[in-house]
Amino acid sequence: MKRFQQNIRKVVPYVPGDQPDFPDMIKLNTNENPYPPAPxxxxxxxxxxxxxxxxxxxxxxxxxxxxxxxxxxxxxxxxxxxxxxxxxxxxxxxxxxxxxxxxxxxxxxxxxxxxxxxxxxxxxxxxxxxxxxxxxxxxxxxxxxxxxxxxxxxxxxxxxxxxxxxxxxxxxxxxxxxxxxxxxxxxxxxxxxxxxxxxxxxxxxxxxxxxxxxxxxxxxxxxxxxxxxxxxxxxxxxxxxxxxxxxxxxxxxxxxNAAYLQETTARIVKTREHTKQVLAEMGFRFPDSKSNFLFVTHPDCDAHELFEALREAHIFVRWFDSPRIRNYLRITIGTDAQMESLFAFLRAYLKK
Amino acid sequence: MKRFQQNIRKVVPYVPGDQPDFPDMIKLNTNENPYPPAPxxxxxxxxxxxxxxxxxxxxxxxxxxxxxxxxxxxxxxxxxxxxxxxxxxxxxxxxxxxxxxxxxxxxxxxxxxxxxxxxxxxxxxxxxxxxxxxxxxxxxxxxxxxxxxxxxxxxxxxxxxxxxxxxxxxxxxxxxxxxxxxxxxxxxxxxxxxxxxxxxxxxxxxxxxxxxxxxxxxxxxxxxxxxxxxxxxxxxxxxxxxxxxxxxxxxxxxxxNAAYLQETTARIVKTREHTKQVLAEMGFRFPDSKSNFLFVTHPDCDAHELFEALREAHIFVRWFDSPRIRNYLRITIGTDAQMESLFAFLRAYLKK
CATH class of the missing domain: 3.40.640.10 (Type I PLP-dependent aspartate aminotransferase-like (Major domain))
Structure with a gap:
């Protein structure tokens, strides 16, 4: 190994997050907004x-x-x-x-x-x-x-x-x-x-x-x-x-455009509150989120297995390989239609 | 002074370079290209x-x-x-x-x-x-x-x-x-x-x-x-x-678009070579530039004074407050028309 190679800064190797790109995908993994920016x-x-x-x-x-x-x-x-x-x-x-x-x-x-x-x-x-x-x-x-x-x-x-x-x-x-x-x-x-x-x-x-x-x-x-x-x-x-x-x-x-910000965030909050209800009925537990995502866990499910199952169905959410939260998934709030697809998947998954 | 103020990183205060914005200005100070990007x-x-x-x-x-x-x-x-x-x-x-x-x-x-x-x-x-x-x-x-x-x-x-x-x-x-x-x-x-x-x-x-x-x-x-x-x-x-x-x-x-790159850089090089001739005839000296700027000095002119005079005429070039090059100006190669305006100014200035 040459000196210039020895001098290369050592970092923890990191692979950028999943950037899935399927036409049918439901992308709830990076807390993006489901609505476009102001006109x-x-x-x-x-x-x-x-x-x-x-x-x-x-x-x-x-x-x-x-x-x-x-x-x-x-x-x-x-x-x-x-x-x-x-x-x-x-x-x-x-x-x-x-x-x-x-x-x-x-x-x-x-x-x-x-x-x-x-x-x-x-x-x-x-x-x-x-x-x-x-x-x-x-x-x-x-x-x-x-x-x-x-x-x-x-x-x-x-x-x-x-x-x-x-x-x-x-x-x-x-x-x-x-x-x-x-x-x-x-x-x-x-x-x-x-x-x-x-x-x-x-x-x-x-x-x-x-x-x-x-x-x-x-x-x-x-x-x-x-x-x-x-x-x-x-x-x-x-x-x-x-x-x-x-x-x-x-x-x-x-x-x-402050009005547009108010309008779209209110829409996301509405979807979030509805999502809380639906997921709670399915047995999911989560802190009371004030953000555009929910951090959920389920007593009967392994979060990583669910994460993989969702991924195969082209529904992308986030799982963290980190000690205290390994059994949680972070789910971005999407459109109502996207959340309905998620609910349908989860209902079927939990019945298995 | 509070602790959080003492902990502020000390840097050499720096004011971002001149970003002049006059409708009639000739901006030859930051080596920008005078032509637009590829269509x-x-x-x-x-x-x-x-x-x-x-x-x-x-x-x-x-x-x-x-x-x-x-x-x-x-x-x-x-x-x-x-x-x-x-x-x-x-x-x-x-x-x-x-x-x-x-x-x-x-x-x-x-x-x-x-x-x-x-x-x-x-x-x-x-x-x-x-x-x-x-x-x-x-x-x-x-x-x-x-x-x-x-x-x-x-x-x-x-x-x-x-x-x-x-x-x-x-x-x-x-x-x-x-x-x-x-x-x-x-x-x-x-x-x-x-x-x-x-x-x-x-x-x-x-x-x-x-x-x-x-x-x-x-x-x-x-x-x-x-x-x-x-x-x-x-x-x-x-x-x-x-x-x-x-x-x-x-x-x-x-x-x-490689062809466009070739075409516009060739045009700038042509203007640069012409600029070299004209400035040399006026008594300016400069290294043989292979870039889109010239680094010029004149035996009869103080570079900083010339810089200020150009500035007043809304022709912006670059002067460096640095020991070995204090009597030089860096002039970006603009369009032929811009360079002609520069030449006209310099001819009049040198006659004073």
């Missing part, structure tokens, strides 16, 4: 001007940031956007988690938190969810280098009330608290109003779920002008041009 | 389907990688794509430059190399260009943790012949050699044929210059299957979804 997105895309593509995009993302600021009632200088919320969160980890104290996050949560810690050499300590798979706020009342959790949490779907988050903030005036609200539009309480009160709080959201734009890669953070400036400083210092013109234009169009 | 790009963009945007993009970028592989006569497994060549290069630094020995690159070169070294804590040692602003191959015949340089170099525009790069490779069988060919389509010799012979070589290119797609953010690397796999492993391990659907689709369309 204005189609208009903007259709009007794309290739001539403009020869020019670099605006590195400050001014148009999009201003539109987000307007939609959320904050200043433009309080908004940071990136290539999906993964990019935004990674930038937050890198910018703010530079303490010798461990950062804290739940044991069952978004899988990339420990990955970014390893990548940026950030010490961390996971806080186990309780037996109901809930975050225990008191676990976060101890010295730490920062706190991050999704709300609602993934893959459980359980939301913390704002009051509980405020308690965490009050116990941590010296720590940065990052609330990852990827799924908040489906029924969680946003920390947006708390931003005025807590200078150590950052809210992160994405266009991939409630705004149905996973394919465009747009995420954003809102926080104090000081914190957002720090994010921009770090970002600009090593890569000025990240979001492309298409994402900036389509994102701006999407965020301006 | 197929417009077709693909106009046909964008917003409905598809609700789905995540293909994390393996299969369609685009296959098209690049086809265009360059390599296997798909030899191709890695990213969000602009900045993303690709940063990933290469992170994946391969993990030695205690310093990596080597020129003192006058792409400004982000030292930035990524600082970011990823990679030791480096710059090798001064000679007094003609040329890379001296012999400077790279010493123990190192890797080698990276642009060819043609930026901002000088000077190209190394393939034979000189092969000498560097022969003296460095244990080191990874990264050749950043952002500008190669304007007259440089690509290392593509050398890839068959040297397993320690990686070629990096971009769609931002010769393919006129800076606004889409697409870059790529070609190397051995082993090296490209290592890049994919690192990338997937911390961010699976980076390039959006628009970039994947438009990039595929662009790379399939």
């Amino acid at each position: 204005e997105v189609q208009e903007v895309l259709a009007k794309s001007n290739a001539e403009q593509m020869r020019l670099y995009p605006d590195p400050t993302a001014h148009q999009l940031n201003a539109a987000i600021a307007e939609a959320y009632g904050v200043e433009e200088a309080q908004v940071f956007t990136g290539v999906g919320s993964d990019d935004v969160l990674a930038m937050i980890f890198q910018t703010f988690f530079n303490s010798d104290l461990p950062i804290l996050f739940p044991d069952i949560t978004y899988a990339f938190y420990p990955v970014w810690c390893d990548l940026f050499r950030i010490p961390y300590e996971v806080q186990p969810l309780n037996e109901k798979l809930e975050i225990v706020p008191e676990d976060y009342y101890k010295p730490n280098g920062g706190i991050v959790f999704p709300n609602p949490n993934a893959p459980t779907g359980i939301a913390l009330p704002s009051a509980a988050i405020e308690e965490i903030l009050q116990h941590n005036p010296e720590s940065l608290v990052v609330v990852d609200e990827a799924y908040v539009d489906f029924g969680g309480e946003t920390v947006l109003p708390l931003l005025k009160k807590y200078e150590n709080l950052i809210m992160v959201q994405t266009f991939s779920k409630s705004r149905a734009m996973a394919g465009e890669r747009i995420g954003f953070a809102i926080g104090s002008v000081e914190l957002i400036k720090a994010l921009h400083d770090v970002k600009y210092s090593f890569n000025s041009y990240t979001m492309n013109r298409s994402a900036l234009d389509a994102g701006t169009a999407a965020v301006q | 197929e790009v417009q077709e693909v963009l106009a046909k964008s389907n917003a409905e598809q945007m609700r789905l995540y993009p293909d994390p393996t970028a299969h369609q685009l990688n296959a098209a690049i592989a086809e265009a360059y006569g390599v296997e798909e497994a030899q191709v890695f794509t990213g969000v602009g060549s900045d993303d690709v290069l940063a990933m290469i630094f992170q994946t391969f430059f993990n030695s205690d020995l310093p990596i080597l690159f020129p003192d006058i070169t792409y400004a982000f190399y030292p930035v990524w070294c600082d970011l990823f804590r990679i030791p480096y040692e710059v090798q001064p260009l000679n007094e003609k602003l040329e890379i001296v191959p012999e400077d790279y015949y010493k123990p190192n943790g890797g080698i990276v340089f642009p060819n043609p170099n930026a901002p000088t525009g000077i190209a190394l012949p393939s034979a000189a790069i092969e000498e560097i490779l022969q003296h460095n069988p244990e080191s990874l050699v990264v050749v950043d060919e952002a500008y190669v389509d304007f007259g440089g010799e690509t290392v593509l044929p050398l890839l068959k012979k040297y397993e320690n070589l990686i070629m990096v290119q971009t769609f931002s210059k010769s393919r006129a797609m800076a606004g889409e953010r697409i870059g790529f690397a070609i190397g051995s299957v082993e090296l490209i796999k290592a890049l994919h492993d690192v990338k997937y391990s911390f961010n699976s979804y980076t390039m959006n659907r628009s970039a994947l689709d438009a990039g595929t369309a662009a790379v399939q």
Whole structure:
């Protein structure tokens, strides 16, 4: 082995998730929105001007940031956007988690938190969810280098009330608290109003779920002008041009249509609540999800076997090969028709 | 100051480059292509389907990688794509430059190399260009943790012949050699044929210059299957979804039209050669550029003053506040009409 081969960074080999592509498939595995983005997105895309593509995009993302600021009632200088919320969160980890104290996050949560810690050499300590798979706020009342959790949490779907988050903030005036609200539009309480009160709080959201734009890669953070400036400083210092013109234009169009967001998320919530009823009748158990997915288990079924059976029927859901949740499946809420197909499959499966 | 504020990563404050936007401006400051991308790009963009945007993009970028592989006569497994060549290069630094020995690159070169070294804590040692602003191959015949340089170099525009790069490779069988060919389509010799012979070589290119797609953010690397796999492993391990659907689709369309690439780069080369003549007649001196820009100095002019005067006339070029090149301007090759406007300004300026 040559020296240049010895120097290759060692990582845990990772194969990108299943991207099944069958005409008849029911894709409930990556929490995508079953409805298209706001109609204005189609208009903007259709009007794309290739001539403009020869020019670099605006590195400050001014148009999009201003539109987000307007939609959320904050200043433009309080908004940071990136290539999906993964990019935004990674930038937050890198910018703010530079303490010798461990950062804290739940044991069952978004899988990339420990990955970014390893990548940026950030010490961390996971806080186990309780037996109901809930975050225990008191676990976060101890010295730490920062706190991050999704709300609602993934893959459980359980939301913390704002009051509980405020308690965490009050116990941590010296720590940065990052609330990852990827799924908040489906029924969680946003920390947006708390931003005025807590200078150590950052809210992160994405266009991939409630705004149905996973394919465009747009995420954003809102926080104090000081914190957002720090994010921009770090970002600009090593890569000025990240979001492309298409994402900036389509994102701006999407965020301006608040009515459409309300309408489609309400539709998904309605389907979710109906799905809860049906699955409960079949004997499934699940936490009370406030997101666009359910995290289900069944006393008479092995989750992995069910996962495989669903897959053979071209119904794709998510199974996690992880100790405490090995007997759970995460099922994205699709259209009513998709859920009916799922129910039909499950009824037949459970009768076997 | 609170602890969370003390923990903010310290970076050299950086303000993104001038993004002037005047209707009458002549923008020759960021080496963009004056011509639009291939006509197929417009077709693909106009046909964008917003409905598809609700789905995540293909994390393996299969369609685009296959098209690049086809265009360059390599296997798909030899191709890695990213969000602009900045993303690709940063990933290469992170994946391969993990030695205690310093990596080597020129003192006058792409400004982000030292930035990524600082970011990823990679030791480096710059090798001064000679007094003609040329890379001296012999400077790279010493123990190192890797080698990276642009060819043609930026901002000088000077190209190394393939034979000189092969000498560097022969003296460095244990080191990874990264050749950043952002500008190669304007007259440089690509290392593509050398890839068959040297397993320690990686070629990096971009769609931002010769393919006129800076606004889409697409870059790529070609190397051995082993090296490209290592890049994919690192990338997937911390961010699976980076390039959006628009970039994947438009990039595929662009790379399939080789004739258009040839035609527009030939047109730019013709304008460049004419520009050389005219500027030489005015007394400007410059290295013999093989790129889409000229790096010029004039014995009777202060470069920064000229830069400011051009700017006031809404002609934007690039000046670097850097020791050895403070009296130079980098001028992108625009259309013939744009260059004529530049010439007219310069003639009047020099007569003052």
